[in-house]
Structure formats: structure tokens, C-alpha cells
Amino acid sequence: MSLRVRMLALIGLFLALLAGAGAAVMIANARDAVRAEMASALDLGIAVGRAEAGRDAAPDAAASLDRLGLRHLRFIAGAASAEPFGDHDAGHASAPGWFAALIGVAPQAQALTGPDGRVLLTVVAEPEDEVAEVWEDMRDLALAMLVAGLLLLGAAWVAVGRALAPLGRIEAAVQRLREGVYGPGPRDGLAGGGVPELARLGTGITALAEELAAAGRENRRLGQRLIEAQDRERRDIAREIHDELGAALFAIKVDAGRILRLSEEPKPEAFISERVEIAGRARAVLSMAADVHRLSRRILVRLRPALLDQLPLGEALSGLIDEWARREPEVCWSLDIAEDGAPDGIDGLDEVLSLTVFRLAQESLVNALRHARPTRVSVSVRRRTDRVEVMVVDDGPGFAEGPVLASDEAERGGLGISGMAERVRALGGTLSIGADGGQGTRVAASLPCVPAGLERVA
Template sequence: MSLRMRMLALIGLFLALLAVAGAAVMVANARDAVRAEMASALDLGIAVGQAEAGRGAVPDAVAALDRLGLRHLRFIAGDAPAEPLGDHDAGHASTPGWFAELIGVAPQAHALTGADGHVLLTVVAEPQDEVAEVWEDMRDLALATLVAGLLLLCAAWAAVGRALAPLARIEAAVRHLRAGRYEVGPGDGLAGGGVPELARLGSGIAALAGELAAAGRENRRLGQRLIEAQDRERRDIAREIHDELGAALFAIKVDAGRILRLSEEPKPEAFISERVEIAGRARAVLSMAADVHRLSRRILVRLRPAMLDQLPLGEALSGLVDEWARREPEVRWSLDVAEDGAPHGIDGLDEVLRLTIFRLAQESLVNALRHARPANVSVTVRRRTDRVEVVVTDDGPGFREGPGAAERGGLGISGMAERVRALGGELSIGPNGGQGTRVAACLPCVPAGLEGVA
């Protein structure tokens, strides 16, 4: 049953109960009123009957009393009624018998006796006329109540329908949201139609639609930037392979071919010079092979830091900082790993969380050296009971303040921000006091299964 029908059913039930209660009160009051009326009429009939009976013959007294037309009274000569009490008047046959029984007031009779004790006259008070009047009043009132109830139900039908009309538009707006169409608002019928509760609901749905639209746009923007980052990474790797690895392999090929030719066609007169050339080209091949090895390791580290598979996170971070210290010896580097009450420290974290912490430190160090050229760089990783805090600071030129700084940064910063948000954390990038840049991330220590969240 719809809400509209339920509300109308409740209103109808209330009206029916009100009508039943009113009818019960009216019947009770009518019963008391009829009884009082019959008692009063009987007293009047007794007084008039005694006066008339004392004047003359009883038949003449009965005729005289009947000519008076006293209401509710009937006079009978003697003590035996000529007909059953209450059955002589057919003028009120329209009164239902069940209603007369509901009133429950029977005719009342009183016998007047003479000096010798003989019954002269019987006075009968009959309630049919009074019951008929009560029935007519209740019938008219019931008809008026029925008409008023129908009008009230019609008005309630229209009012409830108008009040609930925004629900259909809100339902349509929710269907649009489920379908991925977020362009809804008060103009689409979410104002509530003047009902405060529906207006708040519509405003909430409109606000939710706006937030979902903004989130969708942000996701598309981040997806585009991530695709650009992937393409850029692939171009860089392809360029390194082509420029360095390809050139090194070509040089190895040339030297190896020359060595092969010299070994296959020995000339006795040039034996010493050929051995010298073979040794030189062999050393060149070894040098090129070492360069290829270093290049392959650099590419593999960019794709996935192998040290995380071999070392704990603390040692991997220490190795990362030491590597940068060897590359940039003029910069002062510091690493602080603190474990405040954590039973297993940072090494007991989930694999995805450990990789995220390593990537945050790696990308922050790259950005510090690429954009800031600082003299001091500090990395702090602090394990709390329920979260991990990663802070990287430098004393370079500084980072531009303002909301959304992480999103306005480069592709590496956007990737960090997206990764941190995917894990339910927060990333902030801003100035480090008076000078420099501070990158701070707070990640929740969720249990195993984090890969599904990421």
C-alpha cells in the first residue's frame, strides 16, 4: 500500500472511530433523555387523569383527555388495554426496530383507582415519538458527518498528493544518480514542494549529486594524469633503453665481432698487437656490460624496488637515503624511523602499505633534488598504534601554499596523492616553516587485505 493510501486509511479510521464514539454518546444521552421525558409525561398524565376522572364518567374523561392531544400520553378506560402497549401508532414505522431496542425505553403505564379500589383509568406514556425524533436527528447528523468526512478525505487526498509529489521527482533523481548522471538540482524537482522534510532530503540529494559530479570529474582528471604519467614513464624507459642500453649493446656487438675476427684469423707478424687489441676490446665489453647492468637495475628499481623483497622497510629506506647521499654528497641527509608502541614496527605493515611508504619517500626525495636543490633533506617515518606518519622536509626555495597543492603539482605528486587517498590516508604538501617544503602523509594501519582496498 502506498504512503498516500496509508495516510488516507488512517484518516478514515480516525473519522470512523470518531463517528462511532459520537454515536455511542448520543445514544446514551438519548436513552436518558427519553426516560426523563417519559417520566415527566407520565406524571403529567396522572395529574390530568385524576382531575378528569373526578369530574364525571370515565368514558367521557377518556374522550376529553384524548381531545387535549397530550404528547406521548394515551388514556385507557379500566385496567385492560384495548391493544398492546406501543403498537397503536403506525406513524413512526420508519424508525428501525434495532434502533428502538438500542434506546431500550419501554412504554410506562400507571393505573388510577377509585375509592372502592376499582381501576378507573390507565395512563400510558409511550416513547415512540421521542425515539423517532432522536432517530431523525441522528440520521441527519450521520448524513452530515458522512458528507463532511468525504470532503475531508478528498481534501486530504489532494493535500497528501501534492505534499508527496516531490518524492517521485526525488526517486527519479536517485535513479539518475545510480545511472551515473549527476546533473540534478533544485530545478529538477528536489526543492521538496514546500514540505521542510522533503526539502531537506532534496537538498541533501542535490548536494550529494554535486559532490559525486565533482568526484567524477576529479577521477577523470586523475585518470588522465595517471595515463599521462604511465606514458611518460614508458617514454623515459624507452629512451633510456634506446639511448643507453641500445648503444651499449651495439658497442658490445661491435667489440665482440672484432674479437671473433681477430681470434679466427691470427697473423703471426701482428700477434702482439692483436692480443693488445683483443684485451682492450674485452675490457670495453666488460665495461659496457657493467653499464648495461647498472642501467637495468635502475630501470627495475623504477618499476619495483627489489630491495623491499630482500630487506625490511627500515633498511630499504636507509639504502635509499644512502644511495642519494652517494649521488649528492654535498647535501646533508638524515633518516629517523620511530616506532611508538607498535609491536612489530614498520616491518610488520602490509606489503602495499610498505610499498606506499617507500614510494612516498622516493618521490619526495626526487622532487626535492629536482626542484629545490636543498642543503638539508630529512626523512621521518613514525609508526603509531593505528597509523603511520611519513614526513619529508627540505630547506629549498619552498612550495607554493594553498588548498589543492598536491593536485596542482606534477605527475609524481598526483600519483602520491591518489595512492594515499586510495588507502584511506591524507597527504599534505606545503611550506616547511619559514623555508623549504614539507611533504606529510598519514596512512591508517589496516590489516591484511589492503591490496583489495588499493
């Protein structure tokens, strides 16, 4: 049953109860009024009957009194019982029997006796005409109430239909949202039709549609940037393979070919010089092989840190700091790992979150050494119950004179900063990059801890 029909049924039930209560009150009042009318008519009939019977014309008294046409009264010569309903006023239709039973007023009779005790005249007060009048009044009132009730229900049908009309448009808007159409549609379509509650609901759905549309645009922009970053990364890797790895492999090929030719065609007169050349080219091959190995390791690290596949996150971060300490011994390095209220610590993070924390620390250290020329660099990772906080601070010039960059502003920076911002935003976290107390640079990120399998969401 629709809401419109339910509301009209409730209104109809209320009108029916109101009509029933009104009818009960009217019947009770009519019963008292008819009884009072019958008592008054009987008193009048007794007075008139005594006056007429006192003239010793009892046999003709009944006929003469009936000719007077006194309302509700009937006169019978001699003793007689009251008949339930005699002739009534022709101006009123008789009331139904069930209605007369509801009124419950029976005819009243009074016998008038002479001096000798003989019954001269019987006065009968009959309520039929009065009951018929009450019936006509209640019938007319019921008809008027029925017409008014039907008009009221019709007006309520139209009013409720107009009030609930926005629900259809709201349902259509929700269906568009389910289909992925985030356009708000007609501006007046969700206005609410003058109903404040529906207006608030329509405003909320419109705002939700706009937010979903903005989120869709942001997701498309983020996806495009991720694709661009992946393409740039692939181009860089391809360039390194072509320029460095390809050149190194070509040099190895040339030296190996020369060694092969020298070993296949030995010349006794040039044995010593050939051995020297073979040894030199072998050393060149070994050097090139070492360069290829370092280049391959660099490329693999860029693709995925091998430390995370071999060690927990805490030890991987410690290994990262130790590696930079060997490369830059003049810089003071520090690592602080704190675990507040998390039984499994940072080593219990899922794979995507662990990789993001490692990449944040790795990229921040690279940026610090590339741009800041610091003498002190500290890395802090704090695992809380619902989030992980990562902070990298250096004492170089950095952003000492500049403002703090939020996540959306950080995306407009270089490729490394943009990559960090996109990673953090994809996981629902926040990233800020700015000055640390007037000098140096502070990179701070807060990432929510979510169940494993986040890679499907990201």
C-alpha cells in the same frame, strides 16, 4: 500497502472511533432525555386524567382525552396494562427495534382510582414518538458525518498525494544515481512539495548527486593523469633503452665482432698488436656490460624497488638512506621510525601502502638533492593506529619564501610532485609541501591504514 493508503486508513479509523464515541454519548443523553420526557408526559396525563375522571364521566373520559391529542399519552378506561408501542405520531417514522433497545425506555402506565378504589382510568406514556425523533436526528447527523467524512477523506487523499508526489521523483533520482547518472535533473523535481522533511531529503540527494558527479569528474581527471604519467614513464624508459641501452649493446656487438675476427684470422707479424687490441676491446665490452647492468638496474628500480621484494619496509628505507649516504657523503642523513600503538609496526602495512611510503621518501630525497642543495636531510615515518605519517625535511632554500602547497596545488607541480600527490589522493590521504620553519622544505603526508587488498580500490 502504500504510505498514502496507510495514512488514509489511519484517518478513517480515527473518524470511525470519533463517530462511535459521539454516537455512544448521544444515545446516553437521548436515554436520559426520553425518560425525562416520559416522566413529564405521565405527570401531565395524570393531572388531566384526574380532572376528567372527577366529572363522573369515566367511560367517556378515555375517548375524550384521546381526542385532545396529547403527545406521548394514551388513556384507557379501566384497568389495563401498558402495551409496548401503540399508534405513534404519523409525522415520524418508527425507529428500528435495535435502536429502541439501545435507548431502553419502556412505556410507563399509571392507574387512576375513584373513591371506592375502583380503577377509573389508566394513563400510559409511550416513548415511541420520542425515540423516533431521536432516531431521525441521529440518522440525519450520521448521514451528515458520513458525507463530511467522505469529503475529508477525499481532501486528505488529494493532499497526501500532492505531499508525497516528490517521493516518486526522489525515487527516480536515486535510481539514476544507482545507474551512474549523476545529473541533478530538474531543479524543482526534488523541492519537496512544501513538506520540509521531503525538501531536506531532496536537497540532500541533490547535493549527493553533485558530489558524486564531481567525484566522477575528479576520478576521470585522475585516471587521465595517471595514464599520461604512465605514458610519459614508458616514453622515458623507451628513450633510455633506445639511446643508452641500444647504443651500449651496439658497441658491445661491434667490439665482440672485432674480437671474433681477430681471433679467427691471427697474423703472426701482428700478434702483439692484435692481442693488445683484443684486450682493449674486451675491456670496452666489460665496461659496456657494466653500463648496461647499471642502466637495467636503474630502469628496474624505476619500475619497482627491488628492496621491497627482499626486505621489510623499515630495512628498505634504511637501505635507501644508506645508498644516498654513499652517494652524497657530505650531507648529513637521518632516519627516524616510530610506532605508536601498532603491534606490527610499519612492516605490517599492506603492499600498496608500503610501496607508497617508500616512493614518497624516495621522490622527496631526489627532489631535495636536485633542487635544494641541503646539508642535512631527515626522514621520519610514524605508524599510528589508524594512519601512517611520512615527513621528509631538508635545510636547503626550497620553499623558504613560498607558501605551503596542499594536495590539489601539489598536483600542478612537476612530474614527481604530481605523482606523489596522485598516489596520496588515490589512497585517501593528504599531502603538503612547503617551508619548514622559515628555511628548508618539508614534505608531509598522512595515509590511512586500510586492510590489504587496497590495490583493487586504488
